[in-house]
Amino acid sequence: MTMKTRILVAVLLTLALALRAEEHVLTVSQQATTDSTRGVFATVNEALRQAERYADDSLWTVVQIEPGVYWIDDPDDEAVRQPEEGDNTPYGLKVRLNRTRLVGMSERPEDVVLACNRGQTHGAAGNFTMLHITGSDVVAENITFGNYCNVDLVYPRNPKLNRKRRADPIVQAQLIICRGDRYRARNCRFISRLNLCPFVGARHVDFEDCYFECTDDALCGTGTYSHCRFTFFSSKPFYATSPQGAVLEDCDIHSKVHGTQYLTKVSDRVTLRRCRWTSDDPDLKIAWTKNPNPRHVCLMEDCTLNGRPLVLPPTPDVPMPVGTPMLALIPQQTIAPGRWTLDAYKPSDTRAYGWSVTADRPAWCYGEGVDGAEGCYGLIQNVRGARLMYTGLDDEDYGNQTLTAELAPCKSAGQGFGSATGQYLDICVKFDTHTLTGYGLRFIRTPEYDKAVDVYLVEYVNGEISPITEPAKCVLFRRGCRVTLSAKGNTLSALIANGDSSQSLIATISHPNSFGGIHFQHTGTTGASATVVQSLDCRYD
Numbered sequence: 001m002t003m004k005t006r007i008l009v010a011v012l013l014t015l016a017l018a019l020r021a022e023e024h025v026l027t028v029s030q031q032a033t034t035d036s037t038r039g040v041f042a043t044v045n046e047a048l049r050q051a052e053r054y055a056d057d058s059l060w061t062v063v064q065i066e067p068g069v070y071w072i073d074d075p076d077d078e079a080v081r082q083p084e085e086g087d088n089t090p091y092g093l094k095v096r097l098n099r100t101r102l103v104g105m106s107e108r109p110e111d112v113v114l115a116c117n118r119g120q121t122h123g124a125a126g127n128f129t130m131l132h133i134t135g136s137d138v139v140a141e142n143i144t145f146g147n148y149c150n151v152d153l154v155y156p157r158n159p160k161l162n163r164k165r166r167a168d169p170i171v172q173a174q175l176i177i178c179r180g181d182r183y184r185a186r187n188c189r190f191i192s193r194l195n196l197c198p199f200v201g202a203r204h205v206d207f208e209d210c211y212f213e214c215t216d217d218a219l220c221g222t223g224t225y226s227h228c229r230f231t232f233f234s235s236k237p238f239y240a241t242s243p244q245g246a247v248l249e250d251c252d253i254h255s256k257v258h259g260t261q262y263l264t265k266v267s268d269r270v271t272l273r274r275c276r277w278t279s280d281d282p283d284l285k286i287a288w289t290k291n292p293n294p295r296h297v298c299l300m301e302d303c304t305l306n307g308r309p310l311v312l313p314p315t316p317d318v319p320m321p322v323g324t325p326m327l328a329l330i331p332q333q334t335i336a337p338g339r340w341t342l343d344a345y346k347p348s349d350t351r352a353y354g355w356s357v358t359a360d361r362p363a364w365c366y367g368e369g370v371d372g373a374e375g376c377y378g379l380i381q382n383v384r385g386a387r388l389m390y391t392g393l394d395d396e397d398y399g400n401q402t403l404t405a406e407l408a409p410c411k412s413a414g415q416g417f418g419s420a421t422g423q424y425l426d427i428c429v430k431f432d433t434h435t436l437t438g439y440g441l442r443f444i445r446t447p448e449y450d451k452a453v454d455v456y457l458v459e460y461v462n463g464e465i466s467p468i469t470e471p472a473k474c475v476l477f478r479r480g481c482r483v484t485l486s487a488k489g490n491t492l493s494a495l496i497a498n499g500d501s502s503q504s505l506i507a508t509i510s511h512p513n514s515f516g517g518i519h520f521q522h523t524g525t526t527g528a529s530a531t532v533v534q535s536l537d538c539r540y541d
Contacts, residue, residue: 024054024061030068043115044070046097055135060099065143067104067111069153069261072130075117081124089177090124091132092116098135098180104142109189109211111157112143117166119149119173119194121420121447127195136180138202140168145198146191149173151213162299169450170194170215172419178202178295185210193233194218203242217265221246232257236265236289245269245298254278260285265528267293277305286310290374318393326367328382335433341389349465350523352384353422357385364388372412372479372522378534381522386531388520391433398516400488401429407427407481408532414478416453416524416531417445423524425531426465429538431517436463438515441494441505443477443483445524453477457492457507460519468507470494476501516540 026039026047036041041047044065054400073081073092081090104112118128130147146153150170153163174197175190175415183202189211190198196218199205205223212219215234221241230237230253238246241264248271255261258281263270264498277286284304288298303310332342344363346356363386379388392398405427409416417423428440438460443453454471476498484495493506518538522531 015491023059023194024051024057025064026050026061027064027066028070029066030070031066045072045093048093048097051100052095053099054100055096055098057099058099060137062096062101062103065102065104065112065114065180067106067157069113069115070157071115071120073116073128075115075148075163075166081118081126081128083126086358088126089132089174090118090126091177092118092128092130094132094134097138099137100135101139101141102143103140106142107187108143109144109187110155113146113153113155114143115146115148115153117148117163117173119120119147119166119171122149122167122169122171125421127174129174129177129197129373131176132178133199134179135178137182138178138180138184138199140185142187142189142192143176144189145149146189147173147175148191150193151191167447171447171450174200176200180524184208186257190214192218199223210291213264219246221268225249225251227251232255232261235260235384236262238268238270239457240264240266241268241270243269243339245271247271247273248275250513252278255284256280257284260287261486262287262289263298264289267291267296269296269298271299273299273301275300275303277303277310278400279306282306286312288312290371292395296314301385326380326382327363327367328362329364329379331362335389335391337391337394339390339391341387341433343387344383344385345387345521346385347426347465347521347523348463350422350491355384358383369408369410369530371410371528372512373408373530373532376408376479376532376534378406378408380532381524381526381530384523384525386522386526388518389433389517390538392516396516397514398430399514399538401516402484402486402488402539402541403427403518404537405483405485406534407477407480407483408479408534409477410528410530410532412478413451414453414475415445415450416443416477416530418525419492420445420447423529424522425524426519426521427483428460428517428519429485430492430515431460431519432513432515433517433519436460436519438513438517438519439468439487439492439509440519441483442467443474444471449473451475455494455496455503455505457494457505459510461511468510469505472503472505474503476503 028047044108155161172195178201181203183205186208196214207225211229217239225248226455228251297314300312327479345438365382380454424444431438452475455474456471457469482497490509496503
């Protein structure tokens, strides 16, 4: 080594030491033994806890992560993750960070994976989220953030670390929720399906050269996306965006949707410049949102779809109808012979779920459904626990009873409800509204399906509810669903039909009664998870 070379090396070492003195450097390696005094950690969780200690420091903290799969939450722990007190969401790790860089030590983000594999009703009670970060000035580089609840983990660098997804049904399985400002991701991958949540909640997020896989309600509405790639597995990747709007610039977007691909679920601002769309559907249509608001101007410049120019007009800047307004129905809380009751109630078998009846608005409204029930009009639940009852006459000895209902769930795929958290619809006949006793049919979302519900017959006895048939998978609970529920003698039967398809259930009425009441109980969430009751017809003989 020449003298000149020695001098150059010495200068470089001096510069390196000087740079390191201006930041905290932590190293994560699965091959290492944790030694916090040396800044070496075997897990990402330990390193982030150490970085948290520097959150109020003026120096930056760099967390260097060597290639490997790092589980933020133990995938082999069979316990169901619960939200902390005061939270609705269970997290793998909550941490406070400021001026922190997370850097994968490979130019291939596939080599450095931060992972979890839990979601709503699959290993968690709530929309499980891998990380919650409070703080500002957070940077991520060369990392894959993946929730492998509904997606297989494939790790080409070491296939022994591959892992099969936890469950097939697509449920809410999230990545990172933040509270802070100035977040940045470069050369990162964000992998999940429903509610992806890549740094959602941060006031400003810059994504550069990143990749996203997701379904609905997934992307960060405060984000600027430059030179990024997307795979959309369903039609509304943004729920909403910030007042400034999300911006996609020089991006490649592949849609697996058939029909129409929207950008946002509710009307909001989006800008696309020099973006290249490709599609599995040669006839795919691209639109901003289903019901645009004239105040939200969207922009598209120099974009293509399957190689052809794609031009979408800005959202109209003239007044236009945005749907028929809902008509709130005056609550009718009295239970009296020959009268209808419209109120809200929390049934006994939903005790384990942390919601309560709200009295700040009417339980029911009349109007048009949304999404899968668009164009369908009828009674719609306006609060969770909405209940509709008819009380029979006191001096009437009711015999056989047949109730026919036409239903239009807003969920279009057949899953009926927002999540498998005790969300169901009961339709009952031979019912005493005073004691909550009678017989009915239940549609309920379960963890087993995301495009079907379970159905079974139930008995109510003084408000306690028991199934009287085995659960059966039903794919008919979507727009066009027609239910005929009959109590004849000691037999209860239900026919569920939709188009040319039908499904039936039958059970014995073990406690015959002379009641003639009707009972509808909906314990699901409202809005896009409600069910439109289009018509009711009840006959006695």
